[in-house]
Amino acid sequence: MKILVTGSNGMVGTELKKHLDNAFFFKHFNYPDLDVTNRHRTQEIIEYHRPDVIIHLAAKTDVDWCEYNPEECFAVNVEGTRNVCEGAQKVKALLVVPSTFYVYPGDKEGPYDERYDQVIPDKIIGTYSKSKWIGEVVVSEFKNMRHLIVRFGSLFGGGEKDKKFVSKVLRMVSSGVKEIRMIDNRFIQPSSVKDTARNLLSLIEKEGEGVFNMVGHGTASYYEYAKAVLEFAGVKDVKVIPINSKDFKETAPRAVNLSAVNGRLGEMGLDLMRDWRIALKEYIEEIKSQTKPYA
Ligand SMILES: NC(=O)c1ccc[n+]([C@@H]2O[C@H](COP(=O)([O-])OP(=O)(O)OC[C@H]3O[C@@H](n4cnc5c(N)ncnc54)[C@H](OP(=O)(O)O)[C@@H]3O)[C@@H](O)[C@H]2O)c1
Numbered sequence: 001m002k003i004l005v006t007g008s009n010g011m012v013g014t015e016l017k018k019h020l021d022n023a024f025f026f027k028h029f030n031y032p033d034l035d036v037t038n039r040h041r042t043q044e045i046i047e048y049h050r051p052d053v054i055i056h057l058a059a060k061t062d063v064d065w066c067e068y069n070p071e072e073c074f075a076v077n078v079e080g081t082r083n084v085c086e087g088a089q090k091v092k093a094l095l096v097v098p099s100t101f102y103v104y105p106g107d108k109e110g111p112y113d114e115r116y117d118q119v120i121p122d123k124i125i126g127t128y129s130k131s132k133w134i135g136e137v138v139v140s141e142f143k144n145m146r147h148l149i150v151r152f153g154s155l156f157g158g159g160e161k162d163k164k165f166v167s168k169v170l171r172m173v174s175s176g177v178k179e180i181r182m183i184d185n186r187f188i189q190p191s192s193v194k195d196t197a198r199n200l201l202s203l204i205e206k207e208g209e210g211v212f213n214m215v216g217h218g219t220a221s222y223y224e225y226a227k228a229v230l231e232f233a234g235v236k237d238v239k240v241i242p243i244n245s246k247d248f249k250e251t252a253p254r255a256v257n258l259s260a261v262n263g264r265l266g267e268m269g270l271d272l273m274r275d276w277r278i279a280l281k282e283y284i285e286e287i288k289s290q291t292k293p294y295a
Helices: 011-023 039-049 064-066 070-091 127-141 163-173 193-205 222-235 264-267 276-288
Strands: 002-006 023-027 053-056 092-101 149-152 154-156 179-183 190-192 210-214 239-243
Touching: 002 011, 002 039, 011 023, 011 039, 011 193, 039 070, 039 239, 053 193, 053 210, 064 127, 070 092, 070 127, 092 127, 092 193, 149 193, 154 163, 154 193, 154 276, 163 222, 179 222, 179 264, 190 193, 190 276, 193 210, 193 276, 210 264, 222 239, 222 276
Parallel strands: 002 023, 002 053, 053 092, 092 149, 149 210, 154 190, 179 239
Antiparallel strands: none
């Protein structure tokens, strides 16, 4: 199987490359060698390599940055995705596009299951999530193209590639703070990037198509998540203080209660995601053995 990856130098791409190196013939590209907003160049590269599968990871993913830069965010996450779709359709490749569980409204009791819960476009919160949803719509409009849309949870992992929650908490610790204030009335689904990459490849191998949730098991408030990071990192002299979201100033608005289940993966016997605490503990033990990964 010949695989082409866009946006390969990011958090997910770096993890995927470790698996792809052993098992597949693959080509990977990152900005600026392949800028997916450049329609001509995107088609040229796809038509030259003629992959069986395209894993399209190129995206603007910083939720706060997207809120301030909606045009650039939509240019990459929507128009860039359209360009990749056109290429995939021409060479008859399966197109794999990660999305996010943030497309769900996050206002219901209990988890979202992709088999029964619909996305309600008017209820999607924030520019990043809207751009990912419109990207999903664009993909599904290419009727003669096989596609796999996978809604990830909030990822952790990747060591120096991690720009998300775990690295932010550990960087605060490295900077010497003794108190960290974290929201305790908003819930997410932390998910290991290692599990996600492995699970994504197994789904591709089993020729999964359509829309799938792929999230770590279990939910956490940001407060619980930060406490677990410090506990597993062995940090005892930093206090996590629970606060209410209304007392916290944020750039991008976020959903209140986001949790999901991997309905279709479970049905296919392909849910390889682990409980977030188990995977987080393993990840932090791995990075603890490195010299000051977040110094
Ligand atoms: N990380 C998460 O928590 C999470 C959660 C849900 C879904 N996802 C989705 O998973 C996918 C991969 O995410 P990730 O965490 O690996 O993101 P990431 O670390 O931000 O990586 C994205 C990559 O895309 C590249 N890129 C940006 N603009 C580009 C362009 N115009 N053309 C080509 N490449 C471009 C970036 O390059 P530069 O660094 O040079 O800008 C970066 O290497 C994305 O679709 C994201 O929406 C991620």
